[in-house]
Amino acid sequence: MRVAIIGVTGLVGGLILRVLEDRKFHIKELLAVSSALSLGKEIFYQDKKHILIDLEQAICLSPEIAFFTAKEEISKKWAPIFATRGSIVIDNSSAFRMISKIKLIVPEINAHILSKKDKIIANPNCSTIQLVIILHTLHKKYIINRVVISTYQSITGTGKKSIDQLIADSQGISTERIYPHPIYQNSLPQCDLLDEKGYTKEELKLIKETIKIMDVDSMKITATSVRIPVIGGHSESVNITFEKYFNLEDLKSLLSKTSGIRVQDDLLENHYPMPITSHDKDEVFVGRLRRDFSYEKAINAWIVADNLRKGAATNAVQIAEYLVENF
Template identity: 45%
Template sequence: MKKVNVAVVGATGMVGRTFLKVLEERQFPIENVYFFSSKKSAGSTITFAGKNYVVEELTETAFDGKNIQIALFSAGGATSEKFAPIAASKGIIVVDNSAQWRMDPDVPLIVPEVNPEAIKEIKKGIIANPNCSTIQAMVPLKPLYEKYGLKRIVFSTYQAVSGSGVRGVKDLEDGIAGKPNQFYPHPIAFNCLPHIDVFMDNGYTKEEMKMINETKKIFNDDSIKVTATTVRVPVRGAHSESINVEFNKPFELEDVVEAIKNTEGVVLVDNPAKDEYPLAVDAEGHDEVFVGRIRRDFSVDNGINLWVVADNIRKGAATNAVQIAELLVKNDLV
């Protein structure tokens, strides 16, 4: 791969720092790298690939004169709304981790193992990274969509507190220590909250609607019926999901297992006789999506159940974004 100049926006946050770790681990071909943050964190020092860098404040002119080709954004929707178009206007391709651009029809929404062809549909200079819970579900569902078609999907998620950032992690740690919660509306320690993001007028939360809408966009198929219930659980890292799927075609269970097993980015952990199935503690720190508890749903025709676990900060955010950047380089789009 040719080397490129890269910017990381939101470099001091939880996902931003994971960007750095993933870029190093995957040996992304970087010529020069620049780190940006809010005024509050600007001036701090970041160590990357053995060198120290001073974090710059993100301003309208911050990208000037640097010949940046790819910018990885993880600084929230308001920041992306303002600064992603500014970066794009300077010839930079933005890979944005917020929800701001995901449903824009002119912005591709990409999971590299699922719809890499969408990388060539860039119209605004912006690519959206899907929601963390959506990303991990799409990877094992892709081969099943191609083989059998997806009639209906029911997502039930059990999402780690790290999905809320440092405030969510602190609420869990404080709760375990017997201190009152400061961030979540109810205690998260020893508890489950069926409430992620704000409630919408239709009774769903914004997180649930993200999964519904993003699934259809990634597969480019509005015919799929999708519903979701998303729950915050007292787990530090890695989201777990129960996925119930109804296919358009009949299937043999062993064929489904084989298709999932042979999917790029998937690790099959499915041996109930030995109590082997995906666990959040095992997925944390890894880039793969772990799948198990694969079984037929006898309540409907052509239905199955899956248990899917992945690190929400890595595959659910930073790693997926870096993989998108790799696609840009591989396809000579930068």
């Protein structure tokens, strides 16, 4: 299989290479696509040297699958061109996520809706993926009415330059700012641009993408997203209200038996999900599970995942695996 990775030198693009190798995804030919600044340079994959090429060259070589991990404007311009040439595009940007005819996929939840006609497939936002993995499992048994989310998101969600800013901030060095304030020893309750109602794009992604993936128009969701000085790993404090009464131990057991979820829930032993322990892992971790004492049909949960693995690269590769296995 001929596979292209657009944005291969970025955080997600580079990690897709690792995930493809980890999961032994069969690639006959790799097309490593980069920006003009890196053209002609070399990368190594499976002990082979690959020259970085541009989008025009990649199109001419007609990849069967094209992973897009570049900026939204690149996806908007080039993904449809690849699709019309026969490639299946798996796009990691927000360019196509809320377009009704384009599928927004988390394989454990809704891969079954994919068909041979789908030439552009959207990979959800990283904070959405780890959230819906938990919500989907619980909704099937207890029916969720309302979700209140507060996220504590790694700077890696905004790319390599955010790491440069964190390092520069910590050393008191002037550099290009990705954020409007210092991120070192700080937290910023503003992830992305604001809308007219005061919600940020990151918060709206959590709300709208969750509803689309789970196909639950009636579910009430609200969110606050915060950027914190952590390199890798998004954390979420989530309050979930159910229609049905639940037994807490049964609920924990249900989660622990679900593929892709790891329960870490022993506060007395200081055992709970953390970004540092979720790093470079593909599971979604959940803990601090406790009944909301203000309402017996609600629960509080703490959800953590590596935002670049399951939140981006792994989910994209799992979509590709499903396509290969089923079409």
